[in-house]
Amino acid sequence: MSVRGKGRRGVPLAAVGLVAVLFAGGCSAGDATSDNGSAAQAPAGGAADRGEAAPGQAGAGAPDLRVDQRSIIYTGTMQVRVDDVERAAREAIATASAAGGFVGGDQRRSESADARAELELRVPAAKFTAVVDELAKLGRQQRREVHTQDVTEETVDLDARITSQRARVESARKLLDRATSTSELVNLENELGRREADLASLEAKKRRLADLTALSTITVTFVGTDASTEEEQTDIGFLVGLRGGWQVFVASVTVLLTVLGALLPWLVAVGVPVALLIRVLRRRRRRTPPAGPTPPAGQPGGPTAPPPVPATRSAP
Structure with missing residues (x-):
């Protein structure tokens, strides 16, 4: 075999070896890229699972649900003056029903001069503000009071106590099965x-x-145009009069005690000596008889005459 033949056979072998090396390098690079991508995505996924934003993405579409997860009780009280009390009451009930709520209480007074309707509406907490605003649009709002009570800690405490109590119940049942x-x-x-x-x-x-x-809970009161509100009404009746009389009596007694307290030092300083002096004078009057003319003897109250002496006979 000539040297030229050997050279011609070595060229294909070298090309195959080069292709194999490049292919192996590409696979290694692909695996490294995949590993790096997985490592880069892991922190982001972990942060997402914890509800936190990944580094470099703070505030980028990460919602804060801490307020929404709290347990809050909403209660509202309002008063609205309307032209037609009955119609306003029906519309208020329809509004609560459309929001997914119901009527918890209904008190109405249909006198034309003093028409009034008081409704207690129970509506979902998410629609509380919207329902209150709708009720205010039924007439002229005169008063609105909204109160909130955060019971998140109480709810969490109840959950923990319920879990613990369930475990105690299960423990007691197991012991009961083993009773001998x-x-x-x-x-x-x-x-x-x-x-x-x-x-x-x-x-x-x-x-x-x-x-x-x-x-x-929303408590709404509808009053007619001519109806007097609670602030404008004058309370009358036996109990009201009794309460007013008692207040006047207490005030009078307070004033009397105040005056007596102011006069007490003067009464002690002046009244005690005067009382002692009057008592001494009365005793002297009782001991000293009254002076007057002496009545003649024989008369009532006069000196008594001595009895007569009997005459004695002389001896013969």
Whole structure:
């Protein structure tokens, strides 16, 4: 074999080797790129799972749900003056129903001179503000009061206590299954009953809080154009008169005691000596008889005459 033949065969082998090296390098680079991409995406995914923004993306579409996750009870009270009380009441009920709520109370007075309707509406908390604004548009709003109560900590505490109490109930049930004597069985049954009662009480409180936070309460009062409001009404009646009379009596007694307290030092300083002097004079008058003319003897009140001496006879 000539040298030229050997050279011609070496060229294809070198080309195949070069292609193999390039292919291996490309695969290694691809694997490295994939690993780097996964490593770069892992922190971002972990931050997203924790509800945090990834580095370099703070505030870029990451919502803050901390306020929405709190348990808040909304209550509102308002008064609206309307032309037609009945129509306003019907529209208010329709508004609450459209928002997914219901009527919790309905009190109406249909006198033409003093028409009035008081409604207690329960609406979802998410639509509380919108419903209040709709009710205010039914007439001329005169008063609005909105109160909130944050019960998040109480809700969390109830959840923890319920979980713990459920575990205690399950523990008591397991011990009850293992009871071997009658006395032990009775004691465990009593203990299980107490634990179940405590659990039921905690769950009832949790349901009550859930109801108050899920459905807000709006108390709206519709009054007619000629109706007098509570601030304008004059209270009358026996109880009102009794309350007013008692207040006047207490005020009068207070004034009297104040005057007596101001006069007491003068009464002690002047009244005591005067009282002692009057008492001494009265005693002297009782001891000294009154002076006057002496009546003649024989008369009532005069000196008594001595009895007559009998005459004696002389001896013969």
